[in-house]
Amino acid sequence: MERLPILKIGPMLLVSIQVDLRDDMVIALQEDLADRIVDTGARGVVIDITALDIVDSFTGRMLATIAALSRVLDAETVVVGMRPAVAITLVELGLSLDGIKTALDVERGMRLLSSAGGVGR
Amino acid sequence: MTSEPFGDLIERCRAVEDDLVRRWRADVAASLRGRVSEIELDKELREILDAVLSAVSAAEGADTRSAAYGEARALLVDLSRARALQGFSPRETAVSVFALKKAVRESVGAGEEFLAFSDVIDELALFTFETYAKAREEVISNQAEQLLELATPVVKLWQGVVALPLVGTLDSARAQVVMEKLLQTLVDTGSEYAIIDITGVPAVDTQVAQHLLKTIVAARLMGAECIISGIRPQIAQTIVALGIEFGDIATKATLADALMLALGRIGVDVAAEMSKRGL
Numbered sequence: 001m002e003r004l005p006i007l008k009i010g011p012m013l014l015v016s017i018q019v020d021l022r023d024d025m026v027i028a029l030q031e032d033l034a035d036r037i038v039d040t041g042a043r044g045v046v047i048d049i050t051a052l053d054i055v056d057s058f059t060g061r062m063l064a065t066i067a068a069l070s071r072v073l074d075a076e077t078v079v080v081g082m083r084p085a086v087a088i089t090l091v092e093l094g095l096s097l098d099g100i101k102t103a104l105d106v107e108r109g110m111r112l113l114s115s116a117g118g119v120g121r
Numbered sequence: 122m123t124s125e126p127f128g129d130l131i132e133r134c135r136a137v138e139d140d141l142v143r144r145w146r147a148d149v150a151a152s153l154r155g156r157v158s159e160i161e162l163d164k165e166l167r168e169i170l171d172a173v174l175s176a177v178s179a180a181e182g183a184d185t186r187s188a189a190y191g192e193a194r195a196l197l198v199d200l201s202r203a204r205a206l207q208g209f210s211p212r213e214t215a216v217s218v219f220a221l222k223k224a225v226r227e228s229v230g231a232g233e234e235f236l237a238f239s240d241v242i243d244e245l246a247l248f249t250f251e252t253y254a255k256a257r258e259e260v261i262s263n264q265a266e267q268l269l270e271l272a273t274p275v276v277k278l279w280q281g282v283v284a285l286p287l288v289g290t291l292d293s294a295r296a297q298v299v300m301e302k303l304l305q306t307l308v309d310t311g312s313e314y315a316i317i318d319i320t321g322v323p324a325v326d327t328q329v330a331q332h333l334l335k336t337i338v339a340a341r342l343m344g345a346e347c348i349i350s351g352i353r354p355q356i357a358q359t360i361v362a363l364g365i366e367f368g369d370i371a372t373k374a375t376l377a378d379a380l381m382l383a384l385g386r387i388g389v390d391v392a393a394e395m396s397k398r399g400l
Contacts, residue, residue, distance in 0.1 A: 080344060084304030087339035096338045103344035104311055 004029050006036050012044040012113060013037065013075075014106070018051045026062045033066060037073045044113035045070050048106050050081030060095035067100045076101060080109035126237035131178040133229045140228045142167050148220035152213050169196045170221070177241060185244040194248060201249045205256035214253045218246040273299050275306040282314045282383045283307070284376065286351075288321030296332035303336060307345045314383040315340055318376050320351030330365040337370055346386075348372070350379035 002025060007014040013036055015029065033045065047066065052059075067077040078101045082090075090097065103109035134141060145166050150159060157165075172193035179189035197218070204214040222242050226235060273295070278284050285303050289295075303315060317333065319325065337347040350373040352360070360367075373379040384391065 078344075079342075082343045084301060084308060084339070084343065087304060087342040088300060088335075090342055091335045091339045097342060102342055104307065104313060105344075108313070108344065 016048040078109040128234040130234040145224035152216040201253040284316040316379040318351040348379040
């Protein structure tokens with residue numbers, strides 16, 4: 001099965017979703033990410049969904065679950081690069097992803113993490 | 122088969138064609154009150170009369186949907202479209218065709234065959250009118266579309282701050298366009314703050330508020346903050362009376378206040394920026 005690569009950049013982890021997500025990949029990502037946060041002691045997770053142009057309620061919930069999971073492991077999650085169409089879809093689905101931090105691109109997302117919560121010190 | 126119902130009407134019409142066109146043109150010109158030149162009108166009506174007379178004298182002359190009327194119909198389409206685009210009233214357009222009846226009656230005389238000819242003209246006038254209405258509808262839908270696009274400019278106020286001045290009523294279709302345009306601009310310009318100014322929105326009801334909230338939540342999902350500004354006193358009253366909750370969304374009375382808030386959050390020192398640009 002295809003697995004999404006998780007890159008470690010300083011005290012943060014970066015997941016860049018470049019392919020169409022299947023449900024089993026999403027579940028694998030949640031497990032891998034939890035393992036990596038524990039292994040590396042990362043304090044922040046950046047999920048880049050710039051390339052994602054189709055979302056459903058399952059993907060929306062996945063983002064919320066990852067955020068909750070990271071928070072338990074004391075890491076902040078930032079979702080970056082959401083496309084307008086995706087954002088509109090999520091709002092229409094009634095998923096406002098409360099409690100998830102968002103940023104326009106990876107750079108701003110990493111800056112957000114390093115300014116808040118003391119990640120990167 | 123000869124065109125029985127019309128007898129020798131066509132031949133008689135042909136004989137007095139010039140007189141016919143003159144009478145017809147006089148009637149039409151009176152109703153158009155000089156907005157189309159006499160020469161233009163003369164050419165237009167002469168062509169139509171010629172096409173109608175040849176169509177009527179052809180076989181199956183009484184059936185205006187037959188192929189013989191192809192040219193006449195095409196000319197009438199041109200006429201009614203031109204009238205619709207130039208903003209002539211329905212009456213003025215219809216008179217252009219109906220006046221032919223009077224002209225024929227006066228210069229050829231009303232007989233048994235005139236009734237059959239009159240039916241043909243009625244049919245053609247109805248056809249003209251249908252085309253006229255269709256052309257007017259096209260004009261209206263085009264204008265509505267243009268308004269939708271024109272009325273939603275997104276302006277850049279500062280590096281990282283865009284404003285969306287909303288003017289006019291916000292219905293579902295327009296809210297959708299506004300939402301898409303704003304979100305796309307946020308991506309294109311990399312702006313983290315968007316100010317939605319509702320000074321020009323005449324009324325805010327629950328539906329409008331719902332559209333605004335959706336836009337703001339979508340912008341948040343993308344990593345941008347929205348500030349609502351331009352809330353007039355009456356609008357504030359309505360919002361409270363309707364029990365609309367804007368939650369933790371920043372609302373300001375004026376666009377200036379909203380810009381100050383955005384600049385403050387970004388941490389811009391306006392004076393320093395100005396001296397840097399030599400102002």
